[in-house]
Amino acid sequence: MDYALNTGEQLQEMLRTIGVASFDELISTVPAELHARRLEIPDGLSEAEVIALGEGLASANRSLAQMTSFLGAGAYHHLIPTVVDALAARGEWLTPYTPYQAEASQGTLQAIYEFQTMICELMQMEVANASLYDGASSVAEAAVLALRATERPRLLISEAVHPHAREVAATYLSGAAAVIQEIPTVDGVTDVEALKKALGQDVAGVIMQQPNVFGCLEPMAQASEAAHRAGGLFIASVYPVSLGILQPPGAYGADIAVAEGRCLGSPVAYGGPGLGLFTTTQALVRRIPGRLAGCSVDQAGRRGYTLTLQTREQHIRREKATSNICTNEGWLALRATIFLSLLGPQGMKELAALNLEKAHYLHQRLRELSWIRPAFDQPFFNEFTVEYEDGIKVDAVNRALARAGMVGGFPLKNWYPARPQASLWCATERISKTQIDALIEALKGVR
Amino acid sequence: MMVNEPVIFERSVAGRRGYRLPPSDVPARAPSAWLPEEHLRAIPPHLPEVAEFDAVRHYTRLSQLNFSVDTHFYPLGSCTMKYNPKLNERIAALPGLAFVHPLQPEEQVQGTLRLLHELEQLLCAVTGMEAFTLQPAAGAQGELTGLKIIAAYHRRKRRHRSVILIPDSAHGTNPASAALSGFSVVQIKSGPDGLIDLNELKRKLTDDVAALMLTNPNTLGLFEREIKTIARLLHERDALVYMDGANMNALLGVARPGDMGVDLLQLNLHKTFSTPHGGGGPGAGPVGVTKALEEFLPLPRVITRGKRFVWKQEGRASIGRVHGFYGNVGVLVRAYAYIRTLGREGLTRVSEVAIVNANYLKVKLKDVFPVAYNAFCMHEFVVTLKALRAQGVTAWDVAKRLLDHGFYAPTVYFPLIVDEALMIEPTETESKETLDAFALALLTIAQEVKTNPDYVHQAPHRMPVGRIDEVKAAREPNLRWTPSRQFVNA
Numbered sequence: 001m002d003y004a005l006n007t008g009e010q011l012q013e014m015l016r017t018i019g020v021a022s023f024d025e026l027i028s029t030v031p032a033e034l035h036a037r038r039l040e041i042p043d044g045l046s047e048a049e050v051i052a053l054g055e056g057l058a059s060a061n062r063s064l065a066q067m068t069s070f071l072g073a074g075a076y077h078h079l080i081p082t083v084v085d086a087l088a089a090r091g092e093w094l095t096p097y098t099p100y101q102a103e104a105s106q107g108t109l110q111a112i113y114e115f116q117t118m119i120c121e122l123m124q125m126e127v128a129n130a131s132l133y134d135g136a137s138s139v140a141e142a143a144v145l146a147l148r149a150t151e152r153p154r155l156l157i158s159e160a161v162h163p164h165a166r167e168v169a170a171t172y173l174s175g176a177a178a179v180i181q182e183i184p185t186v187d188g189v190t191d192v193e194a195l196k197k198a199l200g201q202d203v204a205g206v207i208m209q210q211p212n213v214f215g216c217l218e219p220m221a222q223a224s225e226a227a228h229r230a231g232g233l234f235i236a237s238v239y240p241v242s243l244g245i246l247q248p249p250g251a252y253g254a255d256i257a258v259a260e261g262r263c264l265g266s267p268v269a270y271g272g273p274g275l276g277l278f279t280t281t282q283a284l285v286r287r288i289p290g291r292l293a294g295c296s297v298d299q300a301g302r303r304g305y306t307l308t309l310q311t312r313e314q315h316i317r318r319e320k321a322t323s324n325i326c327t328n329e330g331w332l333a334l335r336a337t338i339f340l341s342l343l344g345p346q347g348m349k350e351l352a353a354l355n356l357e358k359a360h361y362l363h364q365r366l367r368e369l370s371w372i373r374p375a376f377d378q379p380f381f382n383e384f385t386v387e388y389e390d391g392i393k394v395d396a397v398n399r400a401l402a403r404a405g406m407v408g409g410f411p412l413k414n415w416y417p418a419r420p421q422a423s424l425w426c427a428t429e430r431i432s433k434t435q436i437d438a439l440i441e442a443l444k445g446v447r
Numbered sequence: 448m449m450v451n452e453p454v455i456f457e458r459s460v461a462g463r464r465g466y467r468l469p470p471s472d473v474p475a476r477a478p479s480a481w482l483p484e485e486h487l488r489a490i491p492p493h494l495p496e497v498a499e500f501d502a503v504r505h506y507t508r509l510s511q512l513n514f515s516v517d518t519h520f521y522p523l524g525s526c527t528m529k530y531n532p533k534l535n536e537r538i539a540a541l542p543g544l545a546f547v548h549p550l551q552p553e554e555q556v557q558g559t560l561r562l563l564h565e566l567e568q569l570l571c572a573v574t575g576m577e578a579f580t581l582q583p584a585a586g587a588q589g590e591l592t593g594l595k596i597i598a599a600y601h602r603r604k605r606r607h608r609s610v611i612l613i614p615d616s617a618h619g620t621n622p623a624s625a626a627l628s629g630f631s632v633v634q635i636k637s638g639p640d641g642l643i644d645l646n647e648l649k650r651k652l653t654d655d656v657a658a659l660m661l662t663n664p665n666t667l668g669l670f671e672r673e674i675k676t677i678a679r680l681l682h683e684r685d686a687l688v689y690m691d692g693a694n695m696n697a698l699l700g701v702a703r704p705g706d707m708g709v710d711l712l713q714l715n716l717h718k719t720f721s722t723p724h725g726g727g728g729p730g731a732g733p734v735g736v737t738k739a740l741e742e743f744l745p746l747p748r749v750i751t752r753g754k755r756f757v758w759k760q761e762g763r764a765s766i767g768r769v770h771g772f773y774g775n776v777g778v779l780v781r782a783y784a785y786i787r788t789l790g791r792e793g794l795t796r797v798s799e800v801a802i803v804n805a806n807y808l809k810v811k812l813k814d815v816f817p818v819a820y821n822a823f824c825m826h827e828f829v830v831t832l833k834a835l836r837a838q839g840v841t842a843w844d845v846a847k848r849l850l851d852h853g854f855y856a857p858t859v860y861f862p863l864i865v866d867e868a869l870m871i872e873p874t875e876t877e878s879k880e881t882l883d884a885f886a887l888a889l890l891t892i893a894q895e896v897k898t899n900p901d902y903v904h905q906a907p908h909r910m911p912v913g914r915i916d917e918v919k920a921a922r923e924p925n926l927r928w929t930p931s932r933q934f935v936n937a
Contacts, residue, residue: 002793003530003721004800005878011800014807014879023799026806026823027701029670034702040572044790047534053787054780058543060558062551065542074771075549081466083499085540091517092510095531098727100523100858102917103910104850106451107512108726114455117927121492127926130727133584136771144627164771171745171767172591175598175629217486245478247488260771269539270559271549271772273584273729285924291727295932296920298913299905303451308920314587314623315861319632324623326587327717331725334506341455341502342465345491350468353478360481361473379482402555410550433472 001044062402064268068435069407070362072383072426073213074135074162075271076263078241078351079429084265084338093334098291098327102306103298108330109305112293115337122243122340122348123257124250125279130291131328134274135260139165139207139237140172141278141289141323142256146205146233147178148322149287154179154202156227158190160212161237163415169207178204188216188376188385196226205233205255211242213415215383215424216376221252228253240264240277241428242381244352249279256280265339266332275332286312289323351429355382358427358436365440366425371447375422383426385412387419394423397446404442451911452508454928459495465502512911513726514855520881524827524858524870525618525666527696527718534788535721535781544780549772553757559776560756564749566783567733570714573786573794574692575705576735580744582774586693587620589713589732590660593689594628595766596711596736596743597658600687603743603764608657608686614643616666616862621691630657637864641667641820643677652680658687663707664694666862666870668805668824670702678708687711687740695719696874697802697825700795704735711736719797720782731778745769800875801826804882808873811886815893819865827872829865835893838900842867845892847914848906852888 006014011023020026045053064077071077088094092107099105099112112130119128132138143155155173157166159182170180183195183206190208199206206227210218224234233255238248241263249257261275262268280288286309294308314321343351359382366372371389386409388394398408409423416422427436478487497505514521521528539545547556567579583589594611601608611625614635622632633651638644643661659681663671671677678688690704690712696719698704704712716722717730724730736744746765747758789797802825809818809828816830832842846856846869858870873882896903907914925932 002789002796002875003532004796004875006800006804010879011803014803018803018806018810020823023803026802027670027825029672029823029825030702031672031675034675034706036698036700036703036706039700039791039794041569041786041791041794044793045787047788050534050538050784050788054538054541054544054784057558057562058541060561061543061547062555063543064546064548067555069548069551071548071550073550077546077548079468081499083465083503087503087506087510089536090507090510092513092515093506094536094723094725095516095528096513096726096855097521097523097526097528097724101514101846101850101856102915103847103907103912104514104519104855105512105726106911107509110452110454110509110512111506111726113926113928117454117456118492118494120927121494124490124492133588133729133775134771137584137588137769162771164768167768168771171595171769172627174595174766217482221485243488243492245482245488247486248492251489267545267777268548269545269777270547270556271776272770273775273777274771285926292924292926294920295925295928296916298915300913302912304912304915306915306917306920308917308926309924311921313619315619317623318619319622319626321619321623321626324587324591324620324627325585326620327585327724327728327730329584329725329729330727331723331729334726338502338506341495341497341505342499343494344464344496345494346496347464347466347468348494349491353475354468354471356478356481357471357473357475360476379486398552402552407548407551407555429468436473 001046067405067407070409070425070427071407073410073424074164075268076428077268077430078263080265081342083342084335087338088331088335094331099307106305109293111334111337113295113305115333116293118337118340119277119279122240123279124248125257126282127285127288128279129288130293131333132276132278132290132325133329134276135237135258136165136168138258138276138278140169142235142258143169143173145256145287146235149284150204150233152202152204153177154181155204155207156181156183156195156198157207158183160185160190160214161207161209162213165237188214188378189218190223192219192222195223199226199230201231203230203232205235207235209237211239211381211383214376214385215380216378217380224253241355242352244348245356246381261336262332264336266335273329273332275329275336287322290325291328354429358429358431359383361433362425362427362436365436369443382428383424385422385424387421388423400446401442406439406442452505455495455497455505456928458497458501458505461496463496463498465497465499519853519855520877520885521855522857522871522873523855524872525693527872527874529721529874530876531721531723532785535784538784539777539780557756560749562783563779564756566779569786570733570735573699574735575703577738578741578744579733579735581733581779582745582770583713583732583734584770584775585728585730586713586715586732587624588769589734590620590624591627592734592745592769593711593713594624594630596740597687597689598628599743599764599766600740601657608655610656612651612656612659614661615864617662618666618691618693621660641669642671645673648677648680652684654684656684656686658689660689660691662691662694664697664825667820667829668827669820669822670825674707693718694826697798699798701798711740716778716782721785722778722781729775729778731775797875804873804875804877808871808882808886812889815890827870829868829870831865832867832869835896838896840896840900840903842869844904844906848892848903849888850907851909854885854888
């Protein structure tokens with residue numbers, strides 16, 4: 001099955017119009033020695049066969065539709081209102097491209113303008129772009145921006161920033177004349193004293209995450225103030241769902257605030273596509289990476305929207321651009337926009353409260369088990385770290401839980417080898433009390 | 448005529464709700480009972496307060512202000528705006544594929560891992576490359592990944608190479624990606640035939656060159672017929688050939704980059720492999736390499752161990768990670784469904800029909816809209832509208848007037864080496880009838896330029912808004928709505 005429209009007869013007629021006898025004549029610019037051999041690709045399939053194939057692969061997974069999952073660690077399984085799927089599936093949203101022709105793309109442009117506004121409101125920041133690839137590349141782009149804006153060479157990044165974001169930033173900056181220095185943690189949060197010692201006149205910025213990778217709430221205000229005192233930028237990576245309750249980055253003086261925004265109305269989808277949220281201050285607007293939609297007027301003075309400040313961008317500035325980014329994650333940004341409009345201020349607050357409550361109930365119940373203790377004494381949002389008694393292996397516990405249809409906490413030893421007994425547990429609004437109670441019963445049987 | 452839709456914030460009515468969350472079933476306390484005051488948000492976010500049906504009507508109406516592939520011919524050159532099969536959406540939405548967590552143990556996600564592994568094999572077969580990473584989230588991130596691999600390759604050989612050669616016809620992301628990777632860019636001027644000028648290449652090919660980045664077919668839609676010689680020249684200096692695979696829609700079953708001497712390339716699955724562009728993403732930009740470069744690919748990599756699929760996390764030579772997890776898996780699933788649906792014969796037909804469509808349209812237009820370089824084109828071609836300048840009409844004006852005729856505009860003013868350029872890519876999923884109608888529209892506009900150039904210059908006339916004042920947008924940036932920006936039509 002293919003999706004080409006023209007029939008063999010039409011193609012022959014078109015070849016005659018072109019003035020060639022055959023298709024081979026048309027591709028005579030491709031040297032004969034390069035002509036492809038038969039593609040080593042299986043034969044095509046009918047729709048029913050592809051559905052069977054897809055369902056076969058899907059059933060070889062044990063998805064979160066079948067299992068109770070307590071995994072977070074950078075990807076969170078949240079409710080998605082039916083309306084988000086229904087609206088986003090419209091071809092007018094799904095199948096246009098970047099709105100280069102503003103007059104034929106007012107829907108996409110206005111949606112981006114609304115998105116930028118909502119993200120600014122959520123983050124309490126002055127400017128948001130039309131989105132980047134994911135949270136990790138937003139951290140990397142923030143690092144690049146800080147280095148360029150301050151013309152300083154050193155970046156400080158907390159070891160409690162998600163390791164994947166730190167790795168992506170390191171990849172982006174490899175080869176550049178920048179130094180990335182990690183700041184250690186004490187009792188699960190960034191060591192502010194160590195941070196202050198590391199700060200200096202050559203520091204471009206400080207990168208921290210709230211809540212951090214262990215689930216703990218960081219002293220963002222103190223760190224931000226310290227960064228500013230040294231003349232550096234403060235960069236916050238946050239969790240959008242938490243901002244219904246938690247202090248937004250604008251309130252503690254972040255110069256750049258980024259996030260993984262997939263949690264706002266898009267499925268976890270094995271970690272991608274993500275939605276990179278990127279916000280900053282008015283002072284840095286002309287250095288922001290990625291697309292921006294702006295409101296303007298048409299010739300008749302009517303309100304209209306267009307991509308703007310494009311002289312920052314690669315198609316005009318080429319090697320002098322602020323970033324190489326071309327596309328944003330428009331479709332996920334649309335989903336987030338619809339999601340945030342449905343939830344509204346009250347819904348976001350209630351959503352965050354539900355997460356807070358479920359996670360604290362989970363925390364309380366886990367502590368009832370004699371072999372589990374909290375790893376840190378810190379406030380947390382919907383995720384926290386516990387440690388198992390020596391001799392009890394995190395992976396073995398998770399294998400036992402999997403047999404009972406549950407996905408246990410993430411083994412942090414994969415990222416922090418010095419913490420072999422640590423496990424990162426998360427409970428979102430999708431988790432019920434019954435599921436938590438069943439988990440505790442299952443864990444009682446583990447030992 | 449569609450009336451403009453207010454900003455959703457202007458639809459807000461205090462107290463309206465659009466979604467009801469489940470009630471709490473665990474002991475609830477005030478957030479301040481669990482969290483210190485310093486962490487609590489003082490002012491709730493100023494989001495709109497609308498009912499579900501407000502949102503449905505608003506975002507439905509907004510969608511109707513868009514041209515899209517589903518609704519309009521969208522001949523945007525080098526973007527391959529082909530039909531996005533509905534079947535792909537159905538497969539990607541299967542709960543067993545959409546709702547898997549990236550950190551679930553490998554034994555719980557064998558279906559997804561198998562799909563990713565098979566997709567890598569399929570892309571190898573299509574391109575003749577020997578290994579792929581699926582991590583890059585878009586073409587530009589694929590380029591960045593490729594450039595990091597190039598840097599790692601030369602670092603491994605313990606030498607410093609600082610220059611990337613890039614033809615002047617290249618897409619802007621190429622030089623931007625090179626600069627972001629710490630390289631300096633040296634531009635190669637195109638020859639009189641629109642192709643890479645071998646003498647110019649030889650002149651600029653010093654021992655400081657790390658790689659050549661080229662697009663094939665190039666952005667004029669022309670196949671670089673000297674590609675093997677070009678690759679040999681680079682390889683003689685142990686420099687690499689990077690191919691921007693944005694135009695791969697011309698090459699399926701026609702020729703394989705791996706056979707041309709290309710060392711690495713990125714594919715744009717949202718172009719060649721039919722995944723929807725979503726108003727600007729998500730895309731996917733997998734990078735394919737030769738055996739010699741495989742060790743530099745980003746980690747983790749999906750491999751087989753016995754009958755199981757697992758993630759390989761270690762590799763000393765790897766450039767590291769470029770994505771938060773494994774890439775845009777939801778997009779990869781769609782591309783996989785597409786390749787399996789079309790199969791060998793279907794993929795071959797894609798490029799065949801795409802090339803015939805492009806050449807046919809080029810011939811239909813040639814008397815009035817001459818191409819910049821005359822040769823059989825591949826999947827797209829570039830015409831120059833400089834003749835219209837006498838009437839004070841630009842390519843931009845013609846693009847706007849096309850919207851009035853119900854066609855999205857081709858890519859305008861690109862590539863930069865063509866004066867008043869329109870870059871037209873019809874793709875294989877448009878019919879002869881549509882191409883005829885599009886040609887007629889362009890020829891009608893050309894007539895109108897003679898009789899009423901001002902009218903063309905003022906276009907569009909039949910869209911929801913007239914031409915947007917882009918200068919004002921850039922001089923007085925209004926990037927977010929505030930209550931004071933409640934709009935009153937003048």
